Amino acid sequence: MKWNMLKKDSNEQNNSPDPxxxxxxxxxxxxLDSLHGCLQTPDRVEGNRIYCPDWQITIEPWIEQVDQRGAVVNFHVSAPQWGKDLFECCAGMGSDTKQALGxxxxxxxxxxxDGIVQMESGQTGESLETEFAGKPHRWKAYLSNxxxxxNSPQTEDARVYWDALKEEVVKRLGNQKLCFVKVFLSRSGExxxxxxxxxxxxxxxxxxxxADMAKEWxxxxxxxxKAFFFIRQxxxxxxxxPYAGRQGWEILREKVRTAALMFHASxxxxxxxxxxxxxxxxxxxxTLAAECYSFLPEICAENAFDQITYAETVEILPYGREAVTCYKNQLADYWPLHNALFSLFEEGAFGDAANDIYREYIGMSAIYSVICQIKEKNGNDAMGGGVLSALLFNMDSDFEIR
Structure with a gap:
């Protein structure tokens, strides 16, 4: 796909001094000036963001770091049809700041x-079919450049990574409107x-x-x-x-806040x-109530003991039914619960009770219990770099896997 970035910036056009x-x-x-007009669809700059009306996409850049020869720019990208916000961090280096930002x-x-344009412009994606919680789902996958x-291999085709990862990626599809996959690999010496x-x-x-693929370089x-896969249902x-979009996110956050305060008051x-x-x-x-009760303690414990590798799956055992293995990515609420809780902590939503809530959640977790048992048996350093298997969660018979 051809991208047009050969344009004069606003300072060159009006002969004003370079900022x-x-x-x-x-x-x-x-x-913003660099991106405007280069997105393969009509766009307009609105304050500190760019809006593409035909695709309802909003792009909000944020400068994380910039100096005379380097820049790190974060991009928050959202559209109501995706059901989630996307995030990408791009770094650049150059002989001067302008080149680094470029x-x-x-x-x-x-x-x-490139992947977003393929998806939103109606290009043909690769068809996929999955089943989750007994329901069929159909998808289209779009691969970026x-x-x-x-000295990386000279190819623009991300299919080499898609072919290597596709089988495992598909296992992690649940009922998301959009699944966003980022691949990054590098090698410098060993x-x-x-x-x-x-x-x-x-x-x-x-x-x-x-990483194994980079070893061959x-x-x-x-x-x-770096490449991306966009898999749209x-x-x-x-x-x-019930918690899709910005409004749904705020509703979820308020319910998580309520759940944490009720837990603290027990x-x-x-x-x-x-x-x-x-x-x-x-x-x-x-269902959300059961997930808050069961998942939030483990989410806090995983954050506290981050030197341990945790399983990407959980076992869910609804009463009277067989246990079901799910990837955390498949569950509609798991990572949103994580993000909601820690955004509330960061904003001070719990006031002086924040540290107590965090410690109490950790203390009630199965992870903390396992760690204490292992340390008691093998010493304080026993869990360094360890791996914990998937946890089993007992749920009521009416629990909905979603």
Whole structure:
């Protein structure tokens, strides 16, 4: 796909002096000017964002770091039809700041936006079929260009990575409207990096596959590849989800806040034992209530003991039914619960109770119990770099896997 970035910036057009692009505000304006008119669809700059009306896409760049020879630009990209916001971080280096920002913008356009354009312009994607929780789902997969740096293999076709990862990626599809996969690998001498993120969550298993591919590269020089897969569910098979979109996200956050405060207020065993029923009444969503009760303690424990590798799956055992193995990525609520809880912590939504809530959740987790048992048996350093298998969650008979 051809991208047009050969245009004069606004300062060249009006003969005004070049701004100091090491100033984040000036750098942001330069990024907006660079992207405007290069997105393969009509767009307009609205304040500090770009809006593409035909596709309802909003792009919000943010300058994380900028200096005389380097820049790191974060891009928050959203559209109501996706059911989620997407995030991409692009770095650039150059002989000056302008060139570094241009490299970052080019990386965003030539890879990330290439996949978005394919998806939104109605191009033909690869058809996929899956089943989750007994329901069929149909998808189209769109592969971006590869952005390569250094002495990397000379190819723009991301299919080499799609072919290696497709089988495992498909296992992680649930009922998402859109699944967003990022692949990054690099090699410099014997230093090898491989990372595969699904909906911005790193998969250790898939990252290992990517790292093994980088091991085959020439070890003498720095090289890197970055590519994206956008896997969109066909509207006919999308099941309704109560917390989709920005409004749904805010509703979910408020329910998580309520659940955490009710947990904190359960001061004795009797109150804790009745918490699931009380949560179901307060939240008006029995499935979410059960997930808050079961998942939030483990989510806090995983965050606290981050040197451990945790299973990407969970076992769910609804009463009277057989256990079901699900990838966390498949569950509509698992990672949104994680993100909602920690966004509330960061914003100070729990006031002075925040640290107590965090510690109490950790103390109630199965992960903490396992770690304590292992440390008691083998010493305090026993869990360093360890691996924990999937947890089993007992749920009521009416629990809905979604």
């Amino acid at each position: 100091d692009l090491t100033n984040p505000d000036a750098a942001l304006r330069h990024v 490299m970052a913008c080019g990386s965003f356009l030539f890879s990330f936006m 590869i952005v390569g740096m250094g 230093n090898i990096t491989g990372e595969c993120r699904i909906d911005d969550v790193k998969s250790e298993a898939l990252s290992s596959i990517v 020439d070890a003498g020089y720095f090289a890197s590849h 066909e509207e006919e098979t999308v099941l309704p989800y 001061g004795d065993q009797e109150q804790y034992e009745t918490l699931p029923e009380r949560l179901a009444q307060a939240l008006g969503d029995a």
